[in-house]
Amino acid sequence: xxxxxxxxTKNGQTQNGSIDAPSQDVAITSLxxxxxxxxxxIAEGTQGMWGFNNAPLFGRVNPREVVIxxxxxxxLFEAKVSVLSTFRLLATESSSVILQKKLTQVVDDIKSxxxxxxxxxxxxxxxxxxxxxxxxxxxxxxxLSETFTYLANYLDRSYALVSxxxxxxxxxxxxxxxxxxxxxxxxxxxxxxxxxxxxxTGQELPIYTKIVVGISQFTADYFFVFxxxxxxxxxxxxxxxxxxxxxxxLSKFKLSVPYISRMYRKFYLSxxxxxxxxxxxxxxxxxxxxEITAEVVGNEVYREILEETAEMxxxxxxxxxxxxxxxxxxxxxxxxxxxxxxxxxLxxxxxxxxRFYQREVDNEVDTLVGLIEPAMIVLLxxxxxxxxxxxxxxxxxxxxxx
Numbered sequence: 299x300x301x302x303x304x305x306x307t308k309n310g311q312t313q314n315g316s317i318d319a320p321s322q323d324v325a326i327t328s329l330x331x332x333x334x335x336x337x338x339x340i341a342e343g344t345q346g347m348w349g350f351n352n353a354p355l356f357g358r359v360n361p362r363e364v365v366i367x368x369x370x371x372x373x374l375f376e377a378k379v380s381v382l383s384t385f386r387l388l389a390t391e392s393s394s395v396i397l398q399k400k401l402t403q404v405v406d407d408i409k410s411x412x413x414x415x416x417x418x419x420x421x422x423x424x425x426x427x428x429x430x431x432x433x434x435x436x437x438x439x440x441x442l443s444e445t446f447t448y449l450a451n452y453l454d455r456s457y458a459l460v461s462x463x464x465x466x467x468x469x470x471x472x473x474x475x476x477x478x479x480x481x482x483x484x485x486x487x488x489x490x491x492x493x494x495x496x497x498x499t500g501q502e503l504p505i506y507t508k509i510v511v512g513i514s515q516f517t518a519d520y521f522f523v524f525x526x527x528x529x530x531x532x533x534x535x536x537x538x539x540x541x542x543x544x545x546x547x548l549s550k551f552k553l554s555v556p557y558i559s560r561m562y563r564k565f566y567l568s569x570x571x572x573x574x575x576x577x578x579x580x581x582x583x584x585x586x587x588x589e590i591t592a593e594v595v596g597n598e599v600y601r602e603i604l605e606e607t608a609e610m611x612x613x614x615x616x617x618x619x620x621x622x623x624x625x626x627x628x629x630x631x632x633x634x635x636x637x638x639x640x641x642x643x644l645x646x647x648x649x650x651x652x653r654f655y656q657r658e659v660d661n662e663v664d665t666l667v668g669l670i671e672p673a674m675i676v677l678l679x680x681x682x683x684x685x686x687x688x689x690x691x692x693x694x695x696x697x698x699x700x
Contacts, residue, residue: 301325305334326390340395359397359424361457367397368450375443382408400424413437428573428594435580445580452576459565459656462663467558470670477678484685486521489514496692503692510688542598549598553626557669561662566600567631568655575648585611599626 303325305313313334319325367388374384385408389401400421407417415434418425425433429449436445493511496503503511517524538544552562570591577587585608592604607620618636621627631651638647 302340303329305329307334330390359394359400361453361460363392363394363397364424364429365450365453365457367392368446368453372443372446372450375446381414381442397424414442426594428577428590431577431582431586431590432580435577435582439581448576448580452572455572455656456569459568459659462660469667470674473674473678477681481681481685482517482524485514485517487518489685489689490518492689492693496689501692501695504688506684507688507692510685546598549600552597553599557666561659561666562597563626564655564658564662566595566597567628568652568659569595570600570604571631571648571652571655575645575652578648579645584617588617603627 301317301319303313303315303317307313317325317328319328370388371384374387375381379387382405385401385405389398389405392398392401403420404414404417407420408414415430415437418433419430432445432449433442436442439445489510493514496507496511535544539548553559573591573594574587577590578584582590588604588608588611592601592608595601595604603621603624603626607617610620611617616636616639618632618639621635622629622632634647634651635644638644
């Protein structure tokens with residue numbers, strides 16, 4: 299089998315070429331024996347349909363791959379494998395071409411004397427500020443293997459929580475979008491033809507049939523206007539949402555939608571508690587822990603609260619007193635953090651809060667899915683029933699008149 303490879307020499311020169319080998323592992327071993335640092339080895343003909351070499355969509359690394367990477371680093375460190383050998387091995391074994399390149403650059407930095415956290419900080423699209431701060435704390439305390447184990451556990455929890463929350467919304471969104479598309483097509487192409495037949499009979503149509511026919515005619519007459527408006531809205535959202543105002547508006551919207559807002563609130567509270575617990579337990583200062591949590595919380599409303607908290611903690615205020623000023627932070631969380639501050643067991647309290655809100659998110663997701671499915675079935679059945687009744691009843695009346 300022929301493999302295309304990209305590698306660098308010890309002098310830093312890039313080499314590209316092909317190598318014939320029975321498997322990818324053999325190809326990598328052969329290249330390494332030549333003294334090359336392998337960046338990627340891909341079998342010919344395995345490029346994606348758009349020629350991206352099976353890279354993740356839009357060149358991003360899947361969060362799950364970072365979880366696995368952290369677990370592998372912790373395992374190799376526990377086995378007393380050197381830092382350079384660890385990252386070199388993982389760079390060659392990674393299934394992601396992009397991650398391979400990132401890790402190869404990390405290897406080069408480490409070889410030149412740069413510490414791990416500084417080399418990881420050069421790749422913020424893969425390793426967040428939270429990740430880098432944790433690694434830096436591990437370097438300072440001499441507990442790198444424990445730190446990467448903490449990271450793997452934290453990222454695993456976070457990934458599972460995010461995935462569950464997203465998956466809970468994918469199914470109803472798919473159903474709603476499919477239903478809207480089908481209804482538009484029915485109103486635009488099917489109902490107008492049936493309406494012509496009904497109107498030609500000259501009979502008096504029921505009021506609900508007139509409403510359906512009127513909506514159908516309006517939709518058919520202005521179909522392209524609707525398409526234009528829909529495209530304009532999508533373009534506007536794509537441009538507006540990435541802005542600071544757009545992110546704030548989206549964050550407030552998530553926290554204001556009935557039922558769904560409860561899930562989002564508990565999700566962000568769980569993330570705040572989990573981040574703070576992980577960072578503080580790893581030796582990161584309180585102020586820096588709050589600042590990093592603000593950057594990775596994922597909601598602008600809570601980000602502003604945490605940024606304000608960090609500034610006021612610098613001035614000597616307690617976290618619980620600052621949280622108590624914001625209605626977005628529930629009183630139970632404020633009270634427990636106050637107890638943790640007074641007793642000196644803040645990390646224990648934060649861990650308890652994190653696990654509590656994770657269970658609450660799981661319960662909210664299950665409840666939301668349990669409510670949405672029957673509600674969607676009833677709504678779809680009602681709309682389809684109205685549509686069929688408005689068409690079939692007049693047809694039945696015409697048929698019975700003969």
